[in-house]
Amino acid sequence: MTILDKIVANKKREVASAKKRTSYTVLEESEHFHRDTYSFKEFLLDPSRTGIIAEFKRKSPSKGIINDKVRVSAVTTDYAAAGASALSVLTDRNFFMGRKADLVKARSVNSIPVLRKDFMIDEYQVIEAKSLGADIILLIAAILTPAEIDTLAKLAKSLGLNVLLEVHNLEELERSINPNLDAIGVNNRNLADFTVSVETSYKLAKHIPAEFMKISESAISDPETIRHLKLEGFNGFLIGETFMKQPDPGQAMRDFVALL
Numbered sequence: 001m002t003i004l005d006k007i008v009a010n011k012k013r014e015v016a017s018a019k020k021r022t023s024y025t026v027l028e029e030s031e032h033f034h035r036d037t038y039s040f041k042e043f044l045l046d047p048s049r050t051g052i053i054a055e056f057k058r059k060s061p062s063k064g065i066i067n068d069k070v071r072v073s074a075v076t077t078d079y080a081a082a083g084a085s086a087l088s089v090l091t092d093r094n095f096f097m098g099r100k101a102d103l104v105k106a107r108s109v110n111s112i113p114v115l116r117k118d119f120m121i122d123e124y125q126v127i128e129a130k131s132l133g134a135d136i137i138l139l140i141a142a143i144l145t146p147a148e149i150d151t152l153a154k155l156a157k158s159l160g161l162n163v164l165l166e167v168h169n170l171e172e173l174e175r176s177i178n179p180n181l182d183a184i185g186v187n188n189r190n191l192a193d194f195t196v197s198v199e200t201s202y203k204l205a206k207h208i209p210a211e212f213m214k215i216s217e218s219a220i221s222d223p224e225t226i227r228h229l230k231l232e233g234f235n236g237f238l239i240g241e242t243f244m245k246q247p248d249p250g251q252a253m254r255d256f257v258a259l260l
């Protein structure tokens with residue numbers, strides 16, 4: 001069993017118990033549920049911003065604890081002030097030490113798009129994402145069939161959410177492409193064995209149809225890499241650990257952006 005299999009098995013149990021605790025009706029009563037979302041595209045393509053999707057992540061299965069001393073409100077507002085085009089907030093508890101409350105908090109103190117970073121396998125989580133205040137959901141091709149991607153993406157679009165599809169090879173990209181997606185993210189980290197290579201982004205760039213925004217995800221630690229990725233047509237850069245491993249992640253992002 002790979003770590004990804006374990007995460008998905010755990011997620012199925014989590015979703016089943018969340019459905020029992022909080023009904024669809026209660027989710028739909030949330031103040032966020034009926035709000036207009038921020039446009040991912042508009043913020044990502046805004047030339048006054050950096051294209052960086054800055055992530056709040058305390059822990060990961062590959063690195064263990066990264067930073068459990070900082071507050072989501074301070075870090076995410078610092079990220080936004082440093083020019084983030086969007087924020088990414090982990091809501092998986094068991095493997096990433098995330099909380100749904102982190103997303104609610106990030107939403108309440110920021111006015112830029114927020115991505116719910118989790119392992120989406122069920123329509124319930126899409127409704128929940130909207131009710132927590134997310135603007136973007138992540139769909140991971142490695143754990144979803146094309147039919148599941150279609151269902152989840154259509155539901156998300158019907159709620160005004162933006163959809164980011166994550167792939168890490170050509171086969172996943174080709175089988176998963178769907179008109180209801182807004183952006184394709186190439187994950188430079190293989191979620192099954194954690195090996196990382198930015199080459200994955202360079203290899204897949206030319207295969208991503210022009211109508212989708214292109215995002216490179218993971219293992220970006222050098223502003224020089226962003227310059228290269230831009231030349232290959234990437235519009236977005238998802239960065240977590242490089243910032244979060246510093247005692248002051250917001251300052252780390254400011255220092256990084258100064259070198260762009």
Ligand SMILES: O=P(O)(O)OC[C@@H](O)[C@@H](O)c1c[nH]c2ccccc12
Binds near residue numbers: 055057238
């Ligand atoms: O911390 P990094 O190497 O900068 O990576 C950020 C982000 O890409 C990574 O957290 C991530 C990409 N896809 C995921 C799916 C689930 C959980 C986490 C992720």
